[in-house]
Amino acid sequence: MEVYLRSLTVLLCSMMLMVSGPLQAQEDDAYTLGPGDRVSVNVYGQEDLTTEAEIGVDGTVAMPLLGSVEIAGMTARMAARVIAKRLEVGGYLQNAHVNLLVTEYNSQSVAVLGQVNQPGRITLRGPTTLTEALAMAGGINQGGSERIVLVRVDKDGDQSRREYYLRELLDSQAEDRETVRLSNGDTLYVPLMDQFYVNGQVRNPGTYAIDRPLNVMQALTISGGMNQRASKDSVVLYRQQKGGGVEEHDAELYEPIQDGDVLFVKESLF
Known part of the structure; x- marks a missing residue:
């Protein structure tokens, strides 16, 4: 019986859309920079301002002309805008175009x-x-x-x-x-695989994995259902208690199954 999904299909990141709304939503979910990350900063048309540096413990990166610029907690796009703004406000460039890439991810x-x-x-x-x-x-x-x-x-x-x-x-x-x-x-x-047990008058008594939320009726179905000798009104559930004892009660069909539960289906007297 297959109880696990052992093959994980990892989806590739969505391609960047050219529409401002989706682009902003994607940026909000993007990686945020932090101390230890290494970044490459390129200023269009200004090769002397190209910088590769590690973000310091104070959250800043050293930039030519600007000195320390705090970029921790920002996305790469946000940090590029901050650096461009500093270059413009400082009078170094007009309409600065800055591109920032993460070359090493170390902070998260x-x-x-x-x-x-x-x-x-x-x-x-x-x-x-x-x-x-x-x-x-x-x-x-x-x-x-x-x-x-x-x-x-x-x-x-x-x-x-x-x-x-x-x-x-x-x-x-x-x-x-x-x-x-x-x-x-x-x-x-x-955690370790959760299990429950089914005994008594069922077609396939045994141990089964709890691979999803289950109730008593579903658990009985997994074990093949009751056989011809089963008493349909006599399903007993045994449940381990935190104090070490075992609680026994008549099971309700829609009662959730827990790890370690034992279901016992009694034999009909008629």
Whole structure:
């Protein structure tokens, strides 16, 4: 039974559009410069102003004539405009045309941990989605879940935690969902595969992966459904409790399945 999407298709970045609205939207999502990044600055018609430099810890880059120019936190396009404006305001050039390119990406990274083939830290080289980061980490390994945990710490130090299912990020309806983009300092964690168990009067008792949100009815369907000897009104769910005990109750068909749940279908007495 196929329960994983082991092949990640990483989409290429969209081509730049020549319309101001889409261009501005793309710029808003673009990579922001930071300390440690190396940049190449070219001023049209002024080769003596061409500069290759590393952004310092103070967020500035050294430019001929201008000295230190703060560009950290800006996109490459924004930084080019700032430098051009400084050249014009300083009286050095009229209608300055500046192009700035990132030659080394060093300031932003995310950690990808858990059940991936190449866990570790990944340097962001532009706008990066959750699925792209997983691909860069070699994909999910054989023991990994499709449940992906994203941990993010905001500027105030507050931590948030969200969960995503890989299948939902890549299925035919993914284009209707919001793209999950990563930010500097994010951590992705792929836990071990969640499982549930089905025993008793079903066609295929055994252990199954929770590859998407499931309820009791769906779980029984995955196990082949009840056999002819099953009591259709007697499905018992056993669930491990945090304190170490096991809770037992009659299962509701639309009750969500959790990791470690055991479903037992009793035999009919008639």
